[in-house]
Amino acid sequence: MRHYAPALLGAFLTITNATMWAPNAKSEQTPSRYFSADDVFELEWVRSPEVSPDGKQVVWVRSGYDRTADRAKGALWVTEIATGISQPLVTGPGSYHSPAFSPDGARLLYLATEGGVPELRVHWLDTGRETSVAQLEHAPKQVSWSPNGKQLAFTMFTPSGGLNLARPKPRKPDDADWADPMRVIDDLVFRFDGRGFLEEGADQIYVVPSHGGTPLAMTDSSNGFREPAWSIDGQTLYIVGNEADRPEMDPIESEIYALELGSGSLHAITDRDGPDRSPTIAPDGKRLAWLGYDDQRLSYQQTELYVSDLEGGSPKLLTANYDHDIAHISWSASGQTLFAQAVAEGQIHLIEITLEGEVTTITSNIGGTSLGRPYGAGDHAVTGDGPERVIAWTQASTHRPAELAIQIDGDMPMVVTDLNTDLLDRVSLPEIVELQVPSRLDGLNIEAWIAIPEGVTADKTAPLILEIHGGPFAMYANTFAAEIQRYAAEGYVTVWANPRGSTGYGEDFAKAIDQAYPGPDHEDLMSVVDAVIAQGWVDPERLFITGGSGGGVLSAYATGMTNRFAAAAVIKPVINWFTMALAGDIGIMVSRHWIRSNPWEEPQKYFDLSPIRVVGNVTTPTLVMVGEEDWRTPTWEAEQWYTALKMQNVPAAYVRVPKASHSIAARPSNLAAKVDTIMAWFDRFDPVAQGNKEETGN
Numbered sequence: 252m253r254h255y256a257p258a259l260l261g262a263f264l265t266i267t268n269a270t271m272w273a274p275n276a277k278s279e280q281t282p283s284r285y286f287s288a289d290d291v292f293e294l295e296w297v298r299s300p301e302v303s304p305d306g307k308q309v310v311w312v313r314s315g316y317d318r319t320a321d322r323a324k325g326a327l328w329v330t331e332i333a334t335g336i337s338q339p340l341v342t343g344p345g346s347y348h349s350p351a352f353s354p355d356g357a358r359l360l361y362l363a364t365e366g367g368v369p370e371l372r373v374h375w376l377d378t379g380r381e382t383s384v385a386q387l388e389h390a391p392k393q394v395s396w397s398p399n400g401k402q403l404a405f406t407m408f409t410p411s412g413g414l415n416l417a418r419p420k421p422r423k424p425d426d427a428d429w430a431d432p433m434r435v436i437d438d439l440v441f442r443f444d445g446r447g448f449l450e451e452g453a454d455q456i457y458v459v460p461s462h463g464g465t466p467l468a469m470t471d472s473s474n475g476f477r478e479p480a481w482s483i484d485g486q487t488l489y490i491v492g493n494e495a496d497r498p499e500m501d502p503i504e505s506e507i508y509a510l511e512l513g514s515g516s517l518h519a520i521t522d523r524d525g526p527d528r529s530p531t532i533a534p535d536g537k538r539l540a541w542l543g544y545d546d547q548r549l550s551y552q553q554t555e556l557y558v559s560d561l562e563g564g565s566p567k568l569l570t571a572n573y574d575h576d577i578a579h580i581s582w583s584a585s586g587q588t589l590f591a592q593a594v595a596e597g598q599i600h601l602i603e604i605t606l607e608g609e610v611t612t613i614t615s616n617i618g619g620t621s622l623g624r625p626y627g628a629g630d631h632a633v634t635g636d637g638p639e640r641v642i643a644w645t646q647a648s649t650h651r652p653a654e655l656a657i658q659i660d661g662d663m664p665m666v667v668t669d670l671n672t673d674l675l676d677r678v679s680l681p682e683i684v685e686l687q688v689p690s691r692l693d694g695l696n697i698e699a700w701i702a703i704p705e706g707v708t709a710d711k712t713a714p715l716i717l718e719i720h721g722g723p724f725a726m727y728a729n730t731f732a733a734e735i736q737r738y739a740a741e742g743y744v745t746v747w748a749n750p751r752g753s754t755g756y757g758e759d760f761a762k763a764i765d766q767a768y769p770g771p772d773h774e775d776l777m778s779v780v781d782a783v784i785a786q787g788w789v790d791p792e793r794l795f796i797t798g799g800s801g802g803g804v805l806s807a808y809a810t811g812m813t814n815r816f817a818a819a820a821v822i823k824p825v826i827n828w829f830t831m832a833l834a835g836d837i838g839i840m841v842s843r844h845w846i847r848s849n850p851w852e853e854p855q856k857y858f859d860l861s862p863i864r865v866v867g868n869v870t871t872p873t874l875v876m877v878g879e880e881d882w883r884t885p886t887w888e889a890e891q892w893y894t895a896l897k898m899q900n901v902p903a904a905y906v907r908v909p910k911a912s913h914s915i916a917a918r919p920s921n922l923a924a925k926v927d928t929i930m931a932w933f934d935r936f937d938p939v940a941q942g943n944k945e946e947t948g949n
Contacts, residue, residue: 301352301643328340357377358400548844554576584634587605598617598729623732682702685729686782701745711789715744795817828850832846873901
């Protein structure tokens with residue numbers, strides 16, 4: 252079975268914990284220029300904060316872009332909570348991430364990649380010495396300390412044999428240049444986005460001594476296991492997998508299993524139809540918390556939090572009265588509450604949940620780790636209880652990528668990093684304005700944000716870009732995003748919104764597009780455009796539309812429903828659900844959960860939900876863009892739209908991004924090129940820009 256799963260950093264300015272940095276405050280320094288494509292490479296942000304067990308330090312990943320390698324990279328930094336002073340801890344030629352303190356706080360585990368080789372390392376905090384625990388052929392994931400600190404458990408892909416159809420080969424001359432061997436495939440899922448053609452094998456659970464040694468495989472399953480969590484006595488690992496005969500036919504299904512390390516015995520401790528994952532053991536070792544839901548085979552289903560006694564008893568649903576998705580759970584030190592992240596109304600909240608299901612919001616400004624488009628994404632960590640409790644998180648801001656925030660026992664949170672002032676104080680940034688818009692379809696409230704470039708006034712002359720998020724079950728937030736900044740730098744007012752189908756506004760809001768996508772969400776987005784026009788910022792003749800993935804679906808569909816846009820950029824779309832269901836890497840999700848029939852059973856249903864059905868209406872000049880190694884929304888989806896437009900003599904261009912997966916903008920050079928290409932296309936069809944060129948003769 253093939254396994255699948257749904258620059259050297261610059262100088263650092265510290266701020267003591269007696270100072271609160273105001274991330275939205277205007278600098279006294281006068282901006283001298285606009286945000287450029289080159290500035291993308293200079294951005295830095297905080298990721299993965301971890302609080303030491305004694306609550307005195309926070310280790311975090313200082314992320315940035317390596318201009319030469321054209322990749323994101325990370326270094327480990329440590330902040331002393333008492334002083335707010337930050338210092339480098341692990342730096343070097345590679346990338347360093349995923350820090351985790353040992354239970355006694357004396358050591359730090361982290362993952363290193365140097366020269367493309369993944370490695371587990373342990374760093375002694377008192378001496379600065381460190382050791383390589385294991386150099387591995389494949390990158391380890393989900394590494395965790397045993398309670399006594401003597402062992403590490405982790406997940407790692409493990410190759411296995413596939414179907415062999417080889418026969419004796421003819422003799423090959425020594426200097427011959429023969430064709431590569433044929434690739435034999437007998438799995439339903441044989442390609443996956445970001446990985447290409449899948450190697451035969453699956454994720455397995457390994458254990459290795461924390462001082463170094465040979466990793467020992469604890470599982471050998473054709474289906475694979477992941478997410479190891481230790482029991483308090485260190486004798487059991489709670490792991491996640493799906494041991495059904497054909498797990499690829501139900502990719503969201505999983506159970507939690509107890510793996511006894513001494514005997515190797517394995518037994519499931521959950522048994523429902525639906526995903527059960529993220530096992531987390533209470534501090535007293537008597538209870539297990541996890542995430543999941545009962546699978547009703549819908550396109551969207553909300554993730555809930557459950558707790559059960561390990562000695563027996565029925566699972567208890569703790570979030571029945573909390574109408575938001577739950578993620579990133581952990582127990583409090585007392586074991587009487589749990590912490591989690593939740594997406595809620597365009598924000599990421601850190602919440603505390605009692606064992607009776609009462610929910611308290613601790614902070615609502617986690618975010619800032621999505622650098623390209625303004626998705627809600629961020630990290631947090633909690634240590635201790637009562638006056639000893641320390642919380643660290645990545646702070647969201649409209650005008651900065653993520654910074655490090657720390658809060659002690661409910662005091663005012665302190666932002667203790669300032670990674671981008673040296674860059675962004677010199678740059679003119681747009682004003683961000685929130686909108687609450689009633690949908691013209693039924694009055695449903697839609698949240699949106701407008702970025703208004705400096706110098707733009709409400710004189711109805713500016714161009715507008717409607718930027719649509721993917722998913723479609725995802726959420727945009729009011730956070731810094733390089734693509735929005737680049738649009739603003741070129742004078743575009745940009746609006747982004749969370750139409751129905753977005754997460755964060757309750758389960759019913761997200762499920763409103765179940766088997767109706769694209770459709771009512773289009774009406775929400777057009778309502779947002781109308782609201783921006785009504786505010787007087789933009790010229791109704793200078794409207795542009797773009798979006799990626801699910802946003803590509805909606806931007807293509809919009810041009811088949813209206814001719815109000817001067818030009819469109821349809822990025823990595825799904826155009827035909829028939830081909831998506833049969834050839835996309837998550838095609839089985841389309842047929843099983845989204846459309847709930849096979850293409851040959853209900854072809855008309857597939858056609859009725861596909862943007863291709865409205866392509867005959869399109870007159871909007873359209874740029875279509877896709878990564879050449881995109882297996883989520885493969886190239887042939889974009890090509891169908893492009894070809895149909897060309898056949899109708901609609902102005903169109905097709906852009907293929909070499910070596911790019913579905914994450915087109917993962918490399919900073921591609922992020923800059925993507926946005927600049929879109930704006931160059933819009934400029935060709937902007938009536939004002941073209942009029943100016945005619946006047947000047949350019």
